[in-house]
Amino acid sequence: MAKQIKTIGVLTSGGDAPGMNAAIRAVTRKAISNGVKVKGIKKGYQGLLNEEIVDMGAHDVSDTIQRGGTILGTARCSEFRTVEGQKKGAEICKKHGIDGIIVIGGDGSYRGAQALSRQGINTIGLPGTIDLDIACTEYTIGFDTAVNTAMQAIDKVRDTSSSHERCSIIEVMGRNAGFIALWCGIANGAEDILLPEKYDYNEQVIINNIIRNRKTGKKHHIIINAEGIGHSTSMARRIEAATGIETRATILGYMQRGGSPTCKDRVYASIMGSYAADILCEGKSNRVVAYRDGKFVDFDIEEALAMEKGIPDYTYQVAKALSI
Numbered sequence: 001m002a003k004q005i006k007t008i009g010v011l012t013s014g015g016d017a018p019g020m021n022a023a024i025r026a027v028t029r030k031a032i033s034n035g036v037k038v039k040g041i042k043k044g045y046q047g048l049l050n051e052e053i054v055d056m057g058a059h060d061v062s063d064t065i066q067r068g069g070t071i072l073g074t075a076r077c078s079e080f081r082t083v084e085g086q087k088k089g090a091e092i093c094k095k096h097g098i099d100g101i102i103v104i105g106g107d108g109s110y111r112g113a114q115a116l117s118r119q120g121i122n123t124i125g126l127p128g129t130i131d132l133d134i135a136c137t138e139y140t141i142g143f144d145t146a147v148n149t150a151m152q153a154i155d156k157v158r159d160t161s162s163s164h165e166r167c168s169i170i171e172v173m174g175r176n177a178g179f180i181a182l183w184c185g186i187a188n189g190a191e192d193i194l195l196p197e198k199y200d201y202n203e204q205v206i207i208n209n210i211i212r213n214r215k216t217g218k219k220h221h222i223i224i225n226a227e228g229i230g231h232s233t234s235m236a237r238r239i240e241a242a243t244g245i246e247t248r249a250t251i252l253g254y255m256q257r258g259g260s261p262t263c264k265d266r267v268y269a270s271i272m273g274s275y276a277a278d279i280l281c282e283g284k285s286n287r288v289v290a291y292r293d294g295k296f297v298d299f300d301i302e303e304a305l306a307m308e309k310g311i312p313d314y315t316y317q318v319a320k321a322l323s324i
């Protein structure tokens, strides 16, 4: 028989992402409306181990849906990777009467949730990362805001790049995944898009492209480079030396993780947060919430972590075809 759930905890873990607050708000209010108490755990698994735990009422999440970052704070915690750390975390949950936890984060955070469920604490994961690099889901909380922020920044770089007839390398985040780079590459009409999943490190191809485009009268050449490839500054120096065209590197960095979430991130995070609260209150455990084929669904964490995700082939072909 499923364990009766009276109190749940919610935490955010790993890199923050816009929309995490909408998810925390939804988890809190949906659980309360299901008759279940909610505790907020600050600073991810580190805060759990430090017992930074507060009661969360419906009004504690007022005025948060529009805010970037995470009101609970987040952290990376090496102690939680050890079985001792995980046992300690489960003991602290029991001490505070927490029957289950909703973990909002990426793949790493899911592994922590899986470990906690092995220690007898029910867990549900929610995909919170700007990188879109969680295989089981077509949507992650924060990606939409991050690509919109990056897109607007790249438009601005393009203006000055065209005025000076320069080449620009713009590096976007994504850890080892190229989804942000791919989306910005299409949305910003970039001439070259370098994705860790596809790039063959043949710089001569890019150099030839730049020279050919300049001959056809193009005033700028925008290269979107994914963080997983990196080295944008040295790449700019080499390209300038080979082409004779002034080349500048811009690394967008952490601005992509901040800011007010888009409508999509607010709405999807609200639905996913509510879904997570519902299944946790029903007594489900070791599951992650996902968005697939137009529906919100849940998977076993083990199954979700075993899935693989690549760059969609047709989308990549479109990006290449439109960049001429």
Ligand code: ADP
Binding pocket: 013, 014, 015, 045, 075, 076, 077, 078, 079, 080, 081, 082, 105, 106, 107, 108, 109, 110, 111, 112, 113, 115, 129
């Ligand atoms: P993300 O969740 O964004 O992928 P990380 O990979 O940094 O970010 O993971 C966030 C946190 O999750 C880590 O700091 C650690 O506390 C916990 N974690 C990651 N991997 C494991 C693991 N294998 N076992 C237990 N906890 C883990």
Ligand code: F6P
Binding pocket: 015, 106, 129, 130, 131, 173, 174, 175, 176, 227, 257
């Ligand atoms: O996972 C989100 C992300 O912003 C990645 O794109 C990036 O590689 C990483 O986090 C940076 O992490 P940190 O905040 O530890 O520098």
